Amino acid sequence: MSPLVYVCVRPQQGAAEAEYESFRSAMRLEPDELERIDLVRESLPDDAFTRWRGFVVGGSPFNVTDPESTKTDVQRRLEAGLTRIAERAADGETAVLFTCFGIGIATRTLGGEVTRAHPEDTGPTTVALTDEGRADPLFGSLAHRFTALTAHKEGSSKPPAGAVLLATNEDCPVQAYRMGDRLYATQFHPEPTAQAFTERMAVYRDDGYFDAGDFDAIAARVNAASLSEPTRILRAFAAAF
Incomplete structure (x- = not known):
C-alpha cells in the first residue's frame, strides 16, 4: 500500500519539521508511512496521485485572501499545488485532510467564500x-x-x-466540512499537543496573530486545555484511507 504524505506549506523550516512530527505522532504512523512534500521549495510532482494514497495539509502564515498583487511566486506555486489536490479529492480520485490555511484553498477552489470576517484568536x-x-x-x-x-x-x-458542514462555533461558523467522501477540511489545528503549539507560537510571536506581550497568558490557557479529541480525527483519517 502506498504511503500518505504530509504537505508542507510553511516557509519556516523548524516549524514545518515540528508540524510534520505532530501529524505523524497524532496519526501513529512511522516515517515511511507518512512521507513529506515541501511545496514552499518544490512543485507538486506529476506522479503525486499515484505515489501517495492521500494527503494531510498543514498550516501556513500565508492567507488565501492576500491581494494577488502581494503574493509571491512561492505562494502562487503552492496554492496551485493545493488546488490540484482539492480538485482531485473532490472528484474522489484521492483523499485529503486540509487544515487551517488549507481549508481556505479548498473553499475557494470548490466555490465557497473565504473572508477576513471570521478570524480567531490564538489558543x-x-x-x-x-x-x-x-x-x-x-x-x-x-x-x-x-x-x-x-x-x-x-x-x-x-x-x-x-459540502457537508461537520463542525462549527460562534466565532468561525465553518470549522470543518466534508466534500464527497474523500475531502475533509478543518479550520482548527487537529495535530499539535499543547507543547508543540506553544513552540509554534514562539516562532510566530511577532507575526500579528496575538500581542507578543500576551504570550505567557495564552500559553497557560493552551497548556490547561484538554486536547484529546482533535487528534482522533487524524487517526481515523489514516485508518480510513
Whole structure:
C-alpha cells in the first residue's frame, strides 16, 4: 500500500519539521508511512496521485485572501499545488485532510467564500459537531463539543455548494466540512499537543496573530486545555484511507 504524505506549506523550516512530527505522532504512523512534500521549495510532482494514497495539509502564515498583487511566486506555486489536490479529492480520485490555511484553498477552489470576517484568536476554542458531523465516519465518534486550537486571520464564511458542514462555533461558523467522501477540511489545528503549539507560537510571536506581550497568558490557557479529541480525527483519517 502506498504511503500518505504530509504537505508542507510553511516557509519556516523548524516549524514545518515540528508540524510534520505532530501529524505523524497524532496519526501513529512511522516515517515511511507518512512521507513529506515541501511545496514552499518544490512543485507538486506529476506522479503525486499515484505515489501517495492521500494527503494531510498543514498550516501556513500565508492567507488565501492576500491581494494577488502581494503574493509571491512561492505562494502562487503552492496554492496551485493545493488546488490540484482539492480538485482531485473532490472528484474522489484521492483523499485529503486540509487544515487551517488549507481549508481556505479548498473553499475557494470548490466555490465557497473565504473572508477576513471570521478570524480567531490564538489558543483554545470550543467546537461543536453538527448533526451531520455526529454521523460522519471520521468525526462521529468525537465528543459532541470539544476543545481545539486555532490561530487564523481569515475563515470560510460559506462552505462550497454540496459540502457537508461537520463542525462549527460562534466565532468561525465553518470549522470543518466534508466534500464527497474523500475531502475533509478543518479550520482548527487537529495535530499539535499543547507543547508543540506553544513552540509554534514562539516562532510566530511577532507575526500579528496575538500581542507578543500576551504570550505567557495564552500559553497557560493552551497548556490547561484538554486536547484529546482533535487528534482522533487524524487517526481515523489514516485508518480510513
